Amino acid sequence: VNLVFLNGRIVPGAEARVSVFDRGFLYGDGVFETLRVQAGKPFRWESHQARLESGLRLLGLASTQHGTVLAQQAAELIAANQCQEGVLRVTVSRGPGVRGYSPAGADTPTVVMSLHPRSSAVPAAGLRLVTATLRVLAADPLAAVKSTSRLLYVLARAEADTVGADDALLLNQRDEVSETTSANVFLLDGDVIHTPELATGLLAGVARGVVVEIATEMSLSVRESAIHPKAFLDAEGVFVANVVSGPREVGLLDDQAVRRSNRVAEIRRRFEALVARETGGF
Amino acid sequence: VNLVFLNGRIVPGAEARVSVFDRGFLYGDGVFETLRVQAGKPFRWESHQARLESGLRLLGLASTQHGTVLAQQAAELIAANQCQEGVLRVTVSRGPGVRGYSPAGADTPTVVMSLHPRSSAVPAAGLRLVTATLRVLAADPLAAVKSTSRLLYVLARAEADTVGADDALLLNQRDEVSETTSANVFLLDGDVIHTPELATGLLAGVARGVVVEIATEMSLSVRESAIHPKAFLDAEGVFVANVVSGPREVGLLDDQAVRRSNRVAEIRRRFEALVARETGGF
Numbered sequence: 001v002n003l004v005f006l007n008g009r010i011v012p013g014a015e016a017r018v019s020v021f022d023r024g025f026l027y028g029d030g031v032f033e034t035l036r037v038q039a040g041k042p043f044r045w046e047s048h049q050a051r052l053e054s055g056l057r058l059l060g061l062a063s064t065q066h067g068t069v070l071a072q073q074a075a076e077l078i079a080a081n082q083c084q085e086g087v088l089r090v091t092v093s094r095g096p097g098v099r100g101y102s103p104a105g106a107d108t109p110t111v112v113m114s115l116h117p118r119s120s121a122v123p124a125a126g127l128r129l130v131t132a133t134l135r136v137l138a139a140d141p142l143a144a145v146k147s148t149s150r151l152l153y154v155l156a157r158a159e160a161d162t163v164g165a166d167d168a169l170l171l172n173q174r175d176e177v178s179e180t181t182s183a184n185v186f187l188l189d190g191d192v193i194h195t196p197e198l199a200t201g202l203l204a205g206v207a208r209g210v211v212v213e214i215a216t217e218m219s220l221s222v223r224e225s226a227i228h229p230k231a232f233l234d235a236e237g238v239f240v241a242n243v244v245s246g247p248r249e250v251g252l253l254d255d256q257a258v259r260r261s262n263r264v265a266e267i268r269r270r271f272e273a274l275v276a277r278e279t280g281g282f
Numbered sequence: 283v284n285l286v287f288l289n290g291r292i293v294p295g296a297e298a299r300v301s302v303f304d305r306g307f308l309y310g311d312g313v314f315e316t317l318r319v320q321a322g323k324p325f326r327w328e329s330h331q332a333r334l335e336s337g338l339r340l341l342g343l344a345s346t347q348h349g350t351v352l353a354q355q356a357a358e359l360i361a362a363n364q365c366q367e368g369v370l371r372v373t374v375s376r377g378p379g380v381r382g383y384s385p386a387g388a389d390t391p392t393v394v395m396s397l398h399p400r401s402s403a404v405p406a407a408g409l410r411l412v413t414a415t416l417r418v419l420a421a422d423p424l425a426a427v428k429s430t431s432r433l434l435y436v437l438a439r440a441e442a443d444t445v446g447a448d449d450a451l452l453l454n455q456r457d458e459v460s461e462t463t464s465a466n467v468f469l470l471d472g473d474v475i476h477t478p479e480l481a482t483g484l485l486a487g488v489a490r491g492v493v494v495e496i497a498t499e500m501s502l503s504v505r506e507s508a509i510h511p512k513a514f515l516d517a518e519g520v521f522v523a524n525v526v527s528g529p530r531e532v533g534l535l536d537d538q539a540v541r542r543s544n545r546v547a548e549i550r551r552r553f554e555a556l557v558a559r560e561t562g563g564f
């Protein structure tokens with residue numbers, strides 16, 4: 001089954017289309033969220049919805065108002081697709097508008113939700129990352145928005161694909177680590193987990209918040225700072241995390257081995273347990 | 283008449299739709315061009331097509347190959363719409379793909395062309411620009427690509443709209459002038475026209491090349507350099523230019539008056555004459 005939610009209706013995926021004048025298609029003028037579905041329920045819906053609303057505000061779009069309506073529609077879509085485990089993507093674009101950057105007059109946002117398979121495999125050797133050639137901009141207010149203007153992330157990921165790596169590590173113009181194209185970054189160092197500060201130009205993932213909760217459970221403290229890529233080689237262990245795949249250990253950065261720590265497995269175990277607890281099991 | 287070219291067919295605008303799984307809609311994973319149509323002909327088709335192809339290469343997409351086929355299809359669309367004067371937008375996205383940044387497997391690009399009204403009015407007081415809050419990244423290889431990941435430009439333009447200005451001036455993180463959301467910037471200074479260098483993070487517009495040609499006709503030299511916004515207030519005159527609206531004089535930057543030069547009118551006259559010559563008149 002591949003049913004898609006489109007502007008209030010559930011339709012077959014093959015019939016789910018938007019106008020070529022949709023500003024999401026013309027200008028990447030939209031925002032999205034990617035949620036993990038477990039036991040037929042979206043994990044941490046409220047956190048994702050809050051970030052979605054915050055993005056909509058920055059775009060000057062009315063909030064989806066009916067937050068509870070959207071949650072209900074998501075639940076209906078999950079049920080219609082008989083989805084137990086997967087990924088829910090929610091996209092809100094500014095909708096159809098006239099040519100030109102000005103969003104004036106475009107006042108009917110397009111809302112799309114779709115379900116996708118989830119993969120969470122971690123290679124035995126850990127993830128292989130490569131440093132992306134393209135840089136993000138430190139202190140960019142747009143970095144906080146999960147917008148659909150994401151070509152930089154696509155090209156960085158394509159760069160990783162080219163050499164058979166799992167993901168690309170994004171640095172900002174100051175050579176500081178920001179994030180990977182799809183996950184936040186964490187370095188283990190004794191009782192401390194280091195993670196890049198927001199000002200490096202990263203998107204604060206929902207999983208980042210979960211990792212902080214787990215660190216607290218484990219009596220570890222999380223410290224935000226500017227991190228240079230060479231710190232990867234000094235760390236006791238490095239992992240990346242997003243809600244879809246959970247915490248995943250890094251084994252290699254640009255062909256340099258990264259130390260492995262068995263505490264990453266413990267963090268991952270706790271992450272999965274938390275997802276199971278909140279969604280009602282696997 | 284509002285007919286749209288979509289993947290080889292000419293269809294009514296209201297029926298021109300793309301899949302919600304099109305990566306152009308999901309991730310701003312595409313490129314576009316905006317051309318001026320005069321006397322039923324696109325102005326400088328080859329320059330636009332060259333930039334389109336260069337963007338496609340950077341995205342790792344096959345060129346449209348059939349460059350002459352695309353030109354022919356554009357001509358057919360213009361004829362079908364009985365368009366004498368207007369704007370032609372050409373969009374090529376990576377087409378439908380799976381969820382996730384990796385473009386792997388998405389190998390059927392979506393090609394859309396549409397026609398739009400052209401406006402080229404210049405307020406008697408000159409254009410009013412405001413400095414955008416959001417910054418572009420200097421030396422960004424992506425700046426050279428007219429991609430559909432353009433939320434920054436949308437939000438900068440919305441910021442201008444909010445205060446009733448005509449466009450927003452984009453600076454990079456070093457406080458250097460890059461461009462406006464829709465045009466390149468030029469400062470008159472004796473026999474020299476100063477314009478921001480490519481490394482400031484700008485898109486070299488087709489009109490930028492035309493301005494260089496006109497400057498040569500007028501025995502002016504064009505010098506590329508790093509320009510700070512305060513240079514606007516010292517210049518003899520400031521104008522912006524894109525192919526759709528031609529050269530347009532700036533009168534105000536952030537409520538500070540910019541000096542006016544009657545040489546801008548001369549540059550504009552020559553620009554229009556050149557368009558008329560190449561397209562076969564008005």
